Amino acid sequence: MPELRKDPVLGRWVIIATERAKRPSDFEVVREESDSASCAFCEGHESETPPEVYAVRETGTGANEPGWEVRVIPNKYPALDVEGQLDREGVGLCDMANGIGVHEVIVETPAHDQQTSDLSAEHIGKVMMTYRQRIVDLREDERLKYVLIFKNQGRSAGASLQHAHSQLIATPITPKRVKEKLDGAKRYFDYKHRCVFCDYIKQETELFGERLVAETTDFVALSPFAARFPFETWILPKRHMLDFSLVEDGEAADLGRMLKRVLSKLRKALNNPPFNYVLHMAPYRRPRGGYWTTIEDDYHWHVELIPRLTRVAGFEWGSGFYINPTPPEVAAQTLRETEA
């Protein structure tokens, strides 16, 4: 079973994936599978993956058969193990726990050679509804504290398979970055009695406009004021919503339109860059009272999208401080002016 270990100074958890222990020679091999004949994510290859946990399918087709549009399967090499209870123990002054959790793959299309931005807006909307289904379904598992849905596209963004897919990792602890975001939003709310994300959307759309990338009925896409990376882009729902489970069908469809537009702009403006996007929302377990009293009002889910154009180096690792050579206003203008 994988292990969860905590840094005794920073309180940062890591997953030590003990079962696939990498020895030095393993890092020589660059995995890149782009041959559709051998791709387990392709239609017709359903038996090569673990049994599906959910799929958007044509009526009349059965589980693990062709006829699907979006398909969710357990990761064949999961970072966390689905069986067991969370046991914590001390190792000298350090802390560890067994690595339980959920690791799933959302295969976005049966076709091998389509990137997300090649899919129709309607189809991307169905991928978004699939995200929502998984989030709602896994919430029932009391062991899970947080679910993170993310996408890596391109080798230098960490993708080892070319076929368009997203991933879901649900963890038995709330990750550090999430706690920091919640804390920041709560501090603002305690001071202002308003949601920092709602205020920020209002400021960027009504007061400034220079960092606006795109707008649909229900969403805005922005270059964040303190962007860490060139062309970093956030997508936020205009309606105040704590987490993704609250997204309505019409909003999921509109998010499909927004994602297609933003991904197409980035692809055209930046020559099809590798990228990551991450869905940020509130944790699953929110005890009543105390710290959590205002969370329905103070947090607001959103998507962070990072094209991988620059390399993170010693300064960033050491300081948590980023050097961004592209002002967000320049990035936003470029993306606004890119027809896609």
Added chain:
Amino acid sequence: MPELRKDPVLGRWVIIATERAKRPSDFEVVREESDSASCAFCEGHESETPPEVYAVRETGTGANEPGWEVRVIPNKYPALDVEGQLDREGVGLCDMANGIGVHEVIVETPAHDQQTSDLSAEHIGKVMMTYRQRIVDLREDERLKYVLIFKNQGRSAGASLQHAHSQLIATPITPKRVKEKLDGAKRYFDYKHRCVFCDYIKQETELFGERLVAETTDFVALSPFAARFPFETWILPKRHMLDFSLVEDGEAADLGRMLKRVLSKLRKALNNPPFNYVLHMAPYRRPRGGYWTTIEDDYHWHVELIPRLTRVAGFEWGSGFYINPTPPEVAAQTLRETEA
């Protein structure tokens, strides 16, 4: 002038390098200069760099002439501007400041084709003493709150020049990651009345030993218990020391021996990997009283070294949670057994 901007939720600062605004086409060009005939860091090319601010030189040679062993110059394309005072202002609900600070390059050797691990232990010791000289010298500048010394080797670790060099960036604010480390060490001290780093060194050398990589008179090298990355290695002084300015000459020389040993082991075990290392120490400005009362006792400088073998992807960006496929015990054993 560059800008410092703060994320309104996370409180994370970024440097927006406005003067070298990158447009999309700039990301196409891969800079890699390995031709010694055109390398400004080489001996004999001193006039091609900004005038040196410090050098370890043969007696009788003059500034900006050949005859040096280690040479410090201002970065020709600085991320921060040395002139001015820190002015903060609000932009709607966001915060920004002008990007003042110091950005220097420490050229580690006059020879073009030597990696750090090719240099003699004695020479690396002189590089360490140069770090110390810069740290002590810049402390006099009241505008500077923190100094970060780091090294990027190899293109995928962020180095754009091949000639062996380290960098120094001094900032007018204390970076977020540093604050988090200080907070964690203080929490431990407030509870235990002992330094967490001293306790950790004792545990790893006397109680466990399985994560020990190397040991010299004054230093230990360890695979950290909660390593984020395969073969991540920390080097810590055995003697309790708040910051690098307190390092004695004998200790700097011993650190040269330790760095040569660790870098040589990594080079041999991992086929000359790209890497970053970062020197972590306490901030410059520490007002008396309150929060800072115990800092001399609770913080302990150290070096974090990260071979760049895996790619940071969506999960890590989204969560601050890392997946490490190599257990630190396996990494440490491999490095212990690598003769170098």
